[in-house]
Amino acid sequence: MSNEPLRLPTSIDETQALLRAAHYVADRSLATVLFLALRLGRPLFLEGEAGVGKTEIAKVLASTLGRRLIRLQCYEGLDVATAVYEWNYTAQMMAIRLSEAAGEHDKERIEHDVFSERYLIKRPLLQAMEPNVAGAPVLLIDEIDRADEAFEAFLLEVLSDFQVTIPELGVIKAPETPIVVITSNRTREIHDALKRRCLYHWVGYPDAAREMAIVRAKAPHAPEGLTRELVAFVQRLRKLDLFKSPGVAETLDWASALTELDAFALDPTQVSDTLGVLLKYQDDIAKIEGATAQTLIDETRAEIRRAELGSSL
Incomplete structure (x- = not known):
């Protein structure tokens, strides 16, 4: 098996194909900014609600390009050590x-x-600066919004030159710039100085067609009728005034859960019983379970029937 690094995609179409090969269904705007980040050697800053697939992009890149994935999970109090x-x-x-x-x-x-x-105990940022025959690693700086502003300021230095100074050893510089993916759930605003060093993309909730494609790719055992109904149901849920709308990750979890329960279509009782897979706050669950769930299912099925009649004309 060759240790030569796999080449980076040379077009937006190739980038989309790369993501698709790992069952990641991306729209063209995301594929475009990802292609540019890879070609220009710039960090990619992904912002969006939790569960929309930001972290997964770094995992997919590492897998499809044959690179090592190095993850730095951010949290309050994160420091250099x-x-x-x-x-x-x-x-x-x-x-x-x-x-x-x-x-x-x-x-x-x-x-x-x-x-x-x-x-010397090497932590993620220093590990990302080590040479690797398979090519520069993918460095995932996950949930930067959870870290303190002091660490954010330190990160500016690292992203500028990809080198750190260890007083006892001297300057350690990356022989090749890592592929950097930074994610934020926007629990606080990130300073403009950090964003300026990156290419930016907002990862939003997918439309019905793309979410359907995601469920088919990631939960292929779910019956087709169930997939259509649950995606339409989730799309309708996101239009309601909820404390936290379900992300794509929750849609996939729900598809797997309902499949395990041998469901072929949405059932009001089953929906109410499994809302904890889809929604993570009791107030949201209480708002949807029971009669509201039945109404949403009826509206979902009516919408699907209208779409089927429209496509047959």
Whole structure:
């Protein structure tokens, strides 16, 4: 098996085909910005509601291009020691004591030995700067909006030059710029300075046709009639005043759950019983279950019948 890195797509159509090969159904605007990010070597900043497929794009790129996926999950309090590197202090102390026990008293030599790469713990950002015969890795910086603004400012430096300075070792620079995907659920605004370093794309909820294609690709065992009804039902749900509308991830979970329950069509009782797969807040579930679920199912079926009559004319 060759270790040569797989070539990047050379057109928007190739980019769409690349995504499709991993069962990721993307519209042309997303394929365009992804193609440009790959060709220009720029980070891709993806913003949108949770569950619309932002993180999946990085996974698909790593899989289809044969690259290593390195994920940095952001959270409040994330710092350099967790994101970039830290020293293995326990191992260093043991090495110092063993050297002293062996009669080694040259402090400069001991210091040189314990501050070598052998004792360096590489975190995601530093791992992304390591050379790899398979090509530059895919670096996923997930949910940047959860990190503090101080870390966001530090990230500006990293994205500018893809190098970090470790005082004991010097400057470490990536031999090849990683493929960077940054995601945000927009729980807070990200500073313009970070966005300027990236190509930007808003990942919204798919329309009915694209969501149908996604369910067919990701949940192929779901009966066709059930797929049509549940997609139309979810599309209708997103138009309601809910605390959190279901994402594509929830649609797929619901399709799998209903298939496990041997459903071939939406049943009001079954829908009410499985709303916890689709909706994640009790107020939303209470608003939909029972009579509302029955009304939505009736409206969904009427919409499907109208579409079928229209296509047959």
